[in-house]
Amino acid sequence: MEQDLLTWLNGRTFHHACVTLGIGDDAAILAPRPGFETIVTTDMLMDRVDFLWGTHDPALIGRKCLAVNLSDLAAMAAKPFAAFVSLALPRSMSFEDAQRLMQGILELAKEFQVELAGGDTNTHDGPLVVNVVAMGETPHGRAWLRSGAKPGDRLVVTGPLGGSLKAKQFSFSPRVREALQWRELAEVHAAIDISDGFCLDLSRLLSASGCGALVREVDIPISDDAFAMSSAGSGKTPLEHALGDGEDFELILALPPSVARILIDHAQHNGLQVRDVGVVTQSNEILLTKASGEVEPLPAIGYLHRLST
Amino acid sequence: MEQDLLTWLNGRTFHHACVTLGIGDDAAILAPRPGFETIVTTDMLMDRVDFLWGTHDPALIGRKCLAVNLSDLAAMAAKPFAAFVSLALPRSMSFEDAQRLMQGILELAKEFQVELAGGDTNTHDGPLVVNVVAMGETPHGRAWLRSGAKPGDRLVVTGPLGGSLKAKQFSFSPRVREALQWRELAEVHAAIDISDGFCLDLSRLLSASGCGALVREVDIPISDDAFAMSSAGSGKTPLEHALGDGEDFELILALPPSVARILIDHAQHNGLQVRDVGVVTQSNEILLTKASGEVEPLPAIGYLHRLST
Numbered sequence: 001m002e003q004d005l006l007t008w009l010n011g012r013t014f015h016h017a018c019v020t021l022g023i024g025d026d027a028a029i030l031a032p033r034p035g036f037e038t039i040v041t042t043d044m045l046m047d048r049v050d051f052l053w054g055t056h057d058p059a060l061i062g063r064k065c066l067a068v069n070l071s072d073l074a075a076m077a078a079k080p081f082a083a084f085v086s087l088a089l090p091r092s093m094s095f096e097d098a099q100r101l102m103q104g105i106l107e108l109a110k111e112f113q114v115e116l117a118g119g120d121t122n123t124h125d126g127p128l129v130v131n132v133v134a135m136g137e138t139p140h141g142r143a144w145l146r147s148g149a150k151p152g153d154r155l156v157v158t159g160p161l162g163g164s165l166k167a168k169q170f171s172f173s174p175r176v177r178e179a180l181q182w183r184e185l186a187e188v189h190a191a192i193d194i195s196d197g198f199c200l201d202l203s204r205l206l207s208a209s210g211c212g213a214l215v216r217e218v219d220i221p222i223s224d225d226a227f228a229m230s231s232a233g234s235g236k237t238p239l240e241h242a243l244g245d246g247e248d249f250e251l252i253l254a255l256p257p258s259v260a261r262i263l264i265d266h267a268q269h270n271g272l273q274v275r276d277v278g279v280v281t282q283s284n285e286i287l288l289t290k291a292s293g294e295v296e297p298l299p300a301i302g303y304l305h306r307l308s309t
Numbered sequence: 310m311e312q313d314l315l316t317w318l319n320g321r322t323f324h325h326a327c328v329t330l331g332i333g334d335d336a337a338i339l340a341p342r343p344g345f346e347t348i349v350t351t352d353m354l355m356d357r358v359d360f361l362w363g364t365h366d367p368a369l370i371g372r373k374c375l376a377v378n379l380s381d382l383a384a385m386a387a388k389p390f391a392a393f394v395s396l397a398l399p400r401s402m403s404f405e406d407a408q409r410l411m412q413g414i415l416e417l418a419k420e421f422q423v424e425l426a427g428g429d430t431n432t433h434d435g436p437l438v439v440n441v442v443a444m445g446e447t448p449h450g451r452a453w454l455r456s457g458a459k460p461g462d463r464l465v466v467t468g469p470l471g472g473s474l475k476a477k478q479f480s481f482s483p484r485v486r487e488a489l490q491w492r493e494l495a496e497v498h499a500a501i502d503i504s505d506g507f508c509l510d511l512s513r514l515l516s517a518s519g520c521g522a523l524v525r526e527v528d529i530p531i532s533d534d535a536f537a538m539s540s541a542g543s544g545k546t547p548l549e550h551a552l553g554d555g556e557d558f559e560l561i562l563a564l565p566p567s568v569a570r571i572l573i574d575h576a577q578h579n580g581l582q583v584r585d586v587g588v589v590t591q592s593n594e595i596l597l598t599k600a601s602g603e604v605e606p607l608p609a610i611g612y613l614h615r616l617s618t
Contacts (some may be wrong), residue, residue, distance in 0.1 A: 020346060024517070025455050026384040026501060027350035027445075032341040037329060044395035044440060046428045051321035075335040086353035086440045120353045120440075131353060131395045136336075146334050179444035193598065208334070215360060 001095055002121040004133040004274040008099060009116070012106055016081045016115040018137070028117040030082060031198075036137040039078035043068045047127035051170075057096045060170040062104025062130070068195065069134035070112055070174035070247040075193035077144045077183040078136030080112050081175060082221035085119040101130075105114040112176055132251065142183060144191035145213075149209035149254035153280040154187050155261055159273055161198055162226025162241030179251065186263050190254040196247035196283035200302025203286055205252060212285045215298055254280055310406055316426070317408060319413055325390045327446070337426040339391060345446040346570025348387035352377045356436035357395040360479075363400075367406045369479040371439070377504065378443035379421055379483035380558040384491040384502040386453045387445030389421050389485060394428040397438040403612040418543040421485055439535055451492060452498035458518035458563035461531075462498050462589040465569055468559040470507055471535025471550030478556040487581065488560065495572050506555035509611025512595055514561060521594045524587035524607055532557075555609035563589050 009023065022028035045068070047053040051061045066083060071079050085105060089098055109116055114134070153253050158175055175193070182188060192205040198220070206213055217239065226241035234241070251273040255263065260276055267274035281287075318332065330338035341347050354377070356362040360370045375392060382389045394414060399406055418425055423443070467484055484502070491497060501514040507529070515522055526548065536552035543550070564572065569585055574585035590596075595607040 013463075021454065022450075026381040027348045027387065027452075029447075031449075032347055034343060038339040038341055039336045040339060040391075040393065040427065040442075040444075042393045042395055042427060042429055043442075044397060044431055044438075044441060046397050046431065046433045046438075047434065049431060049433050051463065072335040076338075080335065084349065084351045086351050088353060088355050088438050118349065118351060120351055121369060122353055122358060124355045124358050124436065124438075124447075126435040126438070129353075129355075129397050129435070129438045131351075132431075133349075133442050135349075138338075140340075142337075143330075143338055145330070145435065224339055243522060254450060259463060261391040296334060309348075 001098060001123060001247050004095060005098055005102065005121055009102065011115040014110045016111055016113060018081045019115045019117045022090050022115055022117045033137060035140055037140055037143060039073055039076045039136040039143060039229065039243065040133065041069050041072035042131065042133040043072070043140050043150055044129065044131040046129045049176035053128050054086060056170065057078055058100040059104035062101040063108045064170050065130040066105045066134065067109050067174050068170060068249065069132045070176055071195070071209065073134055073136040073194045073249055074175040074179040074209065075144065075191050076138065077179045077188070077191065078138045079180055080114045080134055080136040082117040082135045084117060084133040086131040087119070087121050088126060089123045089263040090102055090128055091123050093128070098248055106252055110262040124189060142190050144188050146192050146208035149190035149205060149280045151280055151282040152257070154257050154260035154276050155213060155274050155278045155280060156253045156255065157221060160221040160246045160249070161194065161248045161250065163229045164240060164245055164247040165227040166223070167228060168225065172249045173276050174249060177252050181264055184290045185266060186255060186259040188253050188255045192252050194248045194250050194252060195246055197302030199243050199298050199300060202252055203253065206286060206294055212281040212283035213278055214281055214287050214289060216289045218291050219275055219277045221275045241297060310398065310407060310432060312409055313404060313615045314411065314430055323419045325422060327390045328424045328426045329505040329586050330609060331424055331426045338558055342446060344447055344449055346452060348385045348445040348447060348452060349440040349442065350378050350381035351440065353438065353440040355438045362437050363531040363596060365479065365537055367409040368413035371410040372417045373479050374439040374441050375417045375443065376481060376483050377558065378441045379485055382443055382500045384453065384487040384500050384560055385447065386451065386488045386497070386500065387447045388489055389423045389445040390521050391424050391426040391444045392418060393426060393442040395434060395440040396430045397433045398430070398541045399437055400432050401432060402437070402591040407432050422586045425434035437582055443607065455499055455501050455514045455517035458499035458514060458520050460520055460589055460591040461566070462563040463566050463591060464524065464587045465562045465564065465572065466530060466559055466584050468557070469530040469532035470503065470557045470559065471532050471547060471554045472538045473534070473554055473556040475534040475538060477534065481558040483558060484560050491572055494575060495564060495568040497562050501561050503557045503559050504555055506553045506611030508552050508609065509609050511561055514563065515595060517587070521590040521592035522587055523530050523590055523596050523598060525598045528584055528586045530582055530584045552608060555611060575615070600608070
């Protein structure tokens, strides 16, 4: 199967000028542009943890495996250019399903002008495991880190949260284009993408920055699917879904108030629901102002399974 | 376990100057040196395919997972500087075993001055799967490809072959230092590392170069372990082990005759058993001159499971 898959891949991948040598040798050769840094991220996804083989469309599974990595690049304000895909395929998988998995990767790669520059294809007696490495570039010193938030910064979220289990975990569009626009438009102090839930990922950003925050409950953007899941008897309120579900792959940004205003206006102009949800503080607490006016600690909820670095 | 593993890793990795930001953010930041290209390779290894969990020492398993990637960089004459490790750990794995696995990676990384710059740690209901990405650098245009062999080039092998199943699959030293020395010493036209067997990997190099070869059976360097396995009743001759076993992680180089002589003398001076095993030809056949003087096609044997790109 592996050789057939490689043959099938031949000529189907987008070509990026920074990739001097792609699939086919012992390694790929990349020619980074002078003045740019290379941003590298990797995520491993596996059956029964990140998707259900046999239930979800293989093309959507493939798409997700690349998309979560592009989301990490977006969180660094990096422009993606190359990806590497390693597969552990169950021996029982059909060639058509493996093709469909790769097709999902290739289509998203093309959309974001990413070259599939290499990988490693294997079969084994185990569940499907997909590892993707995505590489991007930023002008020197311009990457967004988690660690740059400053007291007084506004906290902004780029879209509605919660309920991603229903569909968004597969259909989300990594905020790459938005991040690249905003990088030019405004001085962003810190950023993270929401993979494990708003509360958990916000706490990571703030911990890296050595700050706290005051978040306003009424301003948390809640997705329709969070309401739908709650109505359908999930046992959680829509707000709880929004705060803890994860896999929204929206960004949390910390940026000066004047800049936040510019960014929100720009986003609204482009039909994006970007929301100011609170302020970075000097304390080491993350507090939530409830709709009632009470202030309490932001709940420590989120998906703690995966720890990507 | 994942958070504990990250905490334990903190401060244990070698730091490389080209890595501006390592473990801990959404992605790593690399600052490639001006005038250098970035070489990227990835290999996924898994239980019951590349090692036996419960039989082999976890530290040796970890070491192998990085070493096979460094071998790919050696085959490109690249100096390694960063690695990314993704893990799918069986839920039953103890923290001590996971530590030991990482320890094997970290020790080899330190030996080769490679920074563990990121990764992704997960647990799942399946066998251990380890994906490693290794990155290196070469001065612009100086990477060795598979595709540069020319008729008349000598084919050189950097060490004894066969029987790696006994020990060498875990203990081999990737030929990084040698490759970097030789890159400065001599004009190497093409190179590949022997992961899937001499015959198969030689055929890949020659196919990429559009050439054939004439190999002399008597000059194939055969390892002691190939003899030992044969004596112990493997059902193969020592030569068959040498030609087909794979996981030797020696290099096959194609280079002009005068240069081959320099390289072999240099290697012998340094205690390395580098051998001239034949010549690149204009035909598209790979032929073997037997000890008897007969010429026949080189057998098409080797380990076809993995196809790394």
